[in-house]
Amino acid sequence: MRSKFFDFITALNGPQTVGSSPLYWRSFAIVCALLLLYPIIGEDYAVSNNGFLMVWVFLGLSVCILWGYTGIFSFGQTAFFGLAGYVYGVVSINIPPEYSMLAAVCGIALIMLLSAIVGYVIFYGGISSLYIAIFTLMLTLLAETLLSRTSGPQFRIGSALLGGSNGMVGIPPLQIGSGDFAIVFVDKPFFWLVAALLILVFLGLRFLLNSNWGYLMVATREDPLRTQLFGYDIRRIQLMTYIIAGGIAALGGVLFASWNNFIAPSSMGMTAATLPIIWVAAGGRASIQAVTISTFTLQWINQQLAYGGGEYSLMFFAILLLCTVMLFPQGIVTTIEMALEEYLERRRVARLEKSPLLGGRL
Amino acid sequence: MSDLVTVENLHKSFGGLQVLRGMSFGVPEGEMRVLLGPNGCGKSTFLKTMIGLHRPSAGEIRLAGERIDGLHPHEIARLGVSTKLQVPSVFRELSVYQNIRIAVQRETGRDARSRNMVIDETLDMIGLITQAGNRAGNLSHGHQQWLEIGMAIASQPRILLLDEPTAGMTPEETQQTAQIVLRLNRQKGMTVIIVEHDMAFVSALDAPILVLNQGSIFFEGTLRQVRTHQGVKEIYFGSRA
Amino acid sequence: MFGLFYQILATFSFLVLSTTGLAIIFGVMNIINFAHASFIMLGAVVTVYLVSAANLSVFLAIPLAALIAAAVGAFLEMTLIRRLYNRKLDCLLATWAINIIIVQAVFLWLGTSQPGIDQPFGSFTVGDAAYNYYELFLFGCAALVLVAVFLLFRFTRFGLNVRAAMQNRDMAEGLGTNTTAMYLKTFALGAGLAGLTGALYAPLMPVSPYFGDRFLWRAFTVLIVGGADPLIGPLMSSVALGSVYGGLTWLWDSVAGSIGILLITMIFIRVLPQGFTGLWDILRAKK
Numbered sequence: 001m002r003s004k005f006f007d008f009i010t011a012l013n014g015p016q017t018v019g020s021s022p023l024y025w026r027s028f029a030i031v032c033a034l035l036l037l038y039p040i041i042g043e044d045y046a047v048s049n050n051g052f053l054m055v056w057v058f059l060g061l062s063v064c065i066l067w068g069y070t071g072i073f074s075f076g077q078t079a080f081f082g083l084a085g086y087v088y089g090v091v092s093i094n095i096p097p098e099y100s101m102l103a104a105v106c107g108i109a110l111i112m113l114l115s116a117i118v119g120y121v122i123f124y125g126g127i128s129s130l131y132i133a134i135f136t137l138m139l140t141l142l143a144e145t146l147l148s149r150t151s152g153p154q155f156r157i158g159s160a161l162l163g164g165s166n167g168m169v170g171i172p173p174l175q176i177g178s179g180d181f182a183i184v185f186v187d188k189p190f191f192w193l194v195a196a197l198l199i200l201v202f203l204g205l206r207f208l209l210n211s212n213w214g215y216l217m218v219a220t221r222e223d224p225l226r227t228q229l230f231g232y233d234i235r236r237i238q239l240m241t242y243i244i245a246g247g248i249a250a251l252g253g254v255l256f257a258s259w260n261n262f263i264a265p266s267s268m269g270m271t272a273a274t275l276p277i278i279w280v281a282a283g284g285r286a287s288i289q290a291v292t293i294s295t296f297t298l299q300w301i302n303q304q305l306a307y308g309g310g311e312y313s314l315m316f317f318a319i320l321l322l323c324t325v326m327l328f329p330q331g332i333v334t335t336i337e338m339a340l341e342e343y344l345e346r347r348r349v350a351r352l353e354k355s356p357l358l359g360g361r362l
Numbered sequence: 363m364s365d366l367v368t369v370e371n372l373h374k375s376f377g378g379l380q381v382l383r384g385m386s387f388g389v390p391e392g393e394m395r396v397l398l399g400p401n402g403c404g405k406s407t408f409l410k411t412m413i414g415l416h417r418p419s420a421g422e423i424r425l426a427g428e429r430i431d432g433l434h435p436h437e438i439a440r441l442g443v444s445t446k447l448q449v450p451s452v453f454r455e456l457s458v459y460q461n462i463r464i465a466v467q468r469e470t471g472r473d474a475r476s477r478n479m480v481i482d483e484t485l486d487m488i489g490l491i492t493q494a495g496n497r498a499g500n501l502s503h504g505h506q507q508w509l510e511i512g513m514a515i516a517s518q519p520r521i522l523l524l525d526e527p528t529a530g531m532t533p534e535e536t537q538q539t540a541q542i543v544l545r546l547n548r549q550k551g552m553t554v555i556i557v558e559h560d561m562a563f564v565s566a567l568d569a570p571i572l573v574l575n576q577g578s579i580f581f582e583g584t585l586r587q588v589r590t591h592q593g594v595k596e597i598y599f600g601s602r603a
Numbered sequence: 604m605f606g607l608f609y610q611i612l613a614t615f616s617f618l619v620l621s622t623t624g625l626a627i628i629f630g631v632m633n634i635i636n637f638a639h640a641s642f643i644m645l646g647a648v649v650t651v652y653l654v655s656a657a658n659l660s661v662f663l664a665i666p667l668a669a670l671i672a673a674a675v676g677a678f679l680e681m682t683l684i685r686r687l688y689n690r691k692l693d694c695l696l697a698t699w700a701i702n703i704i705i706v707q708a709v710f711l712w713l714g715t716s717q718p719g720i721d722q723p724f725g726s727f728t729v730g731d732a733a734y735n736y737y738e739l740f741l742f743g744c745a746a747l748v749l750v751a752v753f754l755l756f757r758f759t760r761f762g763l764n765v766r767a768a769m770q771n772r773d774m775a776e777g778l779g780t781n782t783t784a785m786y787l788k789t790f791a792l793g794a795g796l797a798g799l800t801g802a803l804y805a806p807l808m809p810v811s812p813y814f815g816d817r818f819l820w821r822a823f824t825v826l827i828v829g830g831a832d833p834l835i836g837p838l839m840s841s842v843a844l845g846s847v848y849g850g851l852t853w854l855w856d857s858v859a860g861s862i863g864i865l866l867i868t869m870i871f872i873r874v875l876p877q878g879f880t881g882l883w884d885i886l887r888a889k890k
Contacts, residue, residue: 015460073692125873130635130691134827135872141820142865149858212467219464222453229413229447230465230517231439270816274699281696311711318703325697326683329690377888 014210039188051191058252060279060295062245068285071221076136077249078273079143084111084253085263089171094158098178108250115246123238147265167264174258282324284331366391372421381407383577394554399574405557414438444519450506454499465513488512504535521553540566605729611849616745618841621818622825624796630833631789637698640815641705642672642794646801655718665802672798673791680790710812717810824868830880839879
């Protein structure tokens with residue numbers, strides 16, 4: 001039993017992710033415990049809001065595993081996020097609320113299918129890196145433009161009105177069970193749902209990134225040609241990763257629509273597409289941990305700035321992006337992490353040098 | 363016994379520029395061949411065509427009788443063709459150990475024990491065991507070349523292609539590389555085709571030589587025969603075009 | 604029928620003027636300048652203030668605004684852009700950030716809407732629809748810009764150096780070209796052309812800090828479809844996309860036109876990533 005546990009932890013550790021010592025995992029466990037205990041002591045509004053802030057992390061992770069780990073710069077994740085919200089909205093409005101989980105599954109599955117198609121066009125069509133950025137940006141603009149034209153009563157699927165640029169309203173929250181025994185995921189239950197999903201996705205990604213597949217993602221990023229010469233079909237690697245990233249973004253989109261009860265084309269606009277790039281760049285694109293921290297923090301800051309008047313938030317983020325690109329190309333959180341590791345390492349070596357066993361002074 | 367590798371009447375043109383004009387030769391299994399030739403003779407183009415980076419304009423390349431020309435690079439690699447390109451292209455951000463891991467993990471799958479064994483064996487063969495944890499980008503040029511050779515051989519390929527493996531190496535490193543290649547060929551029976559310039563390396567290998575000129579095989583023979591052949595001297599030093 | 608022709612002409616001018624500055628920077632320096640939109644906006648904003656507050660003639664204000672935009676571009680190149688030549692993606696992100704910063708700065712300082720200025724020429728009617736002489740003037744300007752760029756690249760020393768560096772930067776440097784100065788001038792030129800575009804369109808559209816946005820993504824489509832050549836690219840793709848946009852707008856509306864060019868651009872990225880420049884090269888090689 002104990003050895004199985006250690007095997008499990010070993011599979012989660014590796015060069016692609018930060019932190020693998022017992023100290024790290026103990027801290028991780030404590031953070032998870034605090035996360036799950038928080039709703040019990042927190043007040044409703046704050047808990048609900050923080051749950052909402054965590055939803056964005058899925059979008060950030062989606063961009064991160066593509067850009068930081070596989071070298072694919074995609075503006076399209078925001079589109080997948082928004083479209084998943086739309087699919088969830090359309091399906092959940094049209095079916096009884098106790099089946100809303102089905103709507104969620106639909107949203108995620110359809111978006112993964114869409115990302116498979118888009119990914120196929122991109123990777124098997126040989127579109128190269130910078131053009132992938134532009135192609136996916138245009139895709140996002142296309143989605144936003146098309147959906148903005150859907151105002152008017154004729155634009156409906158079942159009883160779900162698409163709503164044009166004002167968006168779709170009346171989206172029911174996720175729910176399990178029916179009637180008196182239903183768990184409706186709002187406020188505190190929503191926080192628990194998002195937290196649990198986030199922990200699962202995070203651990204799942206750690207497992208993936210440190211497995212054979214993760215090595216291939218990194219190899220594809222570092223040197224696509226060389227990777228091919230080892231017998232790997234990089235188009236397949238890129239496509240599979242793209243689909244996984246699409247699924248994670250879609251999960252975020254479904255949670256977003258569920259919490260907001262609303263989804264609009266502005267979730268897929270230019271500004272919306274910029275923010276995930278900033279979270280990932282500022283955090284540290286090659287680290288899912290850094291991105292998790294930076295996404296939550298930056299969205300929190302975004303909210304605070306919006307309360308203060310909102311005019312300065314865009315400026316703040318733009319300056320942040322510029323500083324990150326010019327001064328912290330590795331990302332701010334990653335730079336801090338690396339400095340921390342260096343500090344801990346120096347302390348460790350210093351303690352060893354003092355050890356009498358190694359010939360240090362007594 | 364039919365050859366492991368056969369190149370038949372290979373042509374390759376880029377727009378109006380004809381680089382390979384009817385190149386033909388064969389290499390029996392387990393043997394080594396050195397490809398020599400003056401600059402511009404088509405050595406690099408041949409190698410790239412063989413590994414699938416270019417599609418031949420005409421002619422065939424066969425591996426154990428099966429055509430491989432026109433296949434994708436990764437498909438050709440899976441058939442057991444391993445390459446070390448001229449420019450060192452290791453995964454600079456990863457460690458030496460991780461570099462080799464990527465080279466072998468397709469073969470060994472999830473079996474961590476056999477994978478680690480293969481990686482250790484390879485490190486031993488190329489003499490980089492002490493550097494296993496170092497970042498590949500920090501290695502010296504010569505060591506990076508060895509790492510690349512290690513990555514090329516780690517998957518036990520049927521045929522190894524080396525494109526100027528000693529470019530930029532010191533004379534000692536060149537000799538050591540020759541020893542590594544000889545060991546691979548004689549102890550492991552690996553078929554090797556080497557494109558080279560460095561005559562010290564070539565003479566240490568002591569293998570049959572194919573002289574390439576203007577896109578086709580000009581002469582085949584031992585090093586001594588090549589050195590004394592009048593025509594070869596002329597294509598290197600001028601007079602005959 | 605004249606309506607369709609006029610629409611296509613107007614779109615062509617719009618696309619050529621929007622894109623040439625962007626295309627020059629992309630073609631020569633191989634970087635995508637997202638700050639292009641803010642240069643256009645600066646050109647427009649400076650123009651309206653020079654005309655309404657300083658009472659300058661609009662024909663004086665326009666070139667002045669272009670020069671100011673060029674100066675801003677030069678400043679940015681010297682301080683930030685030149686550190687990012689080898690990091691293309693980072694350059695894209697940095698110029699995007701700069702774009703937002705400049706736009707937001709103008710927004711915070713001057714507010715949303717700016718004084719409007721009138722078109723200098725009047726209008727005329729064909730059939731029962733009214734058209735502006737100013738659009739025809741803009742067409743003239745677009746044609747002039749193309750000719751000027753052609754002359755610059757063909758017959759000046761700057762143009763020769765630029766073309767050499769486009770082919771082979773290391774070689775050009777080895778031959779003594781001061782690539783640093785050349786890139787500075789190129790970027791300033793691109794920024795100046797963008798400013799000129801903004802200035803020229805200021806009399807036609809309401810000016811706000813977000814003025815440049817409507818030009819930006821359309822300019823990108825023209826850039827992608829056109830390819831790397833700063834002359835062939837904008838010229839041929841403005842004709843192609845201008846016709847598509849003009850046609851679709853005339854048939855349905857401008858949103859259909861926008862969707863049309865987005866789709867065509869995406870198809871080009873997939874099928875002809877070198878754009879019309881690539882097609883041109885292929886045709887020339889076949890001769």
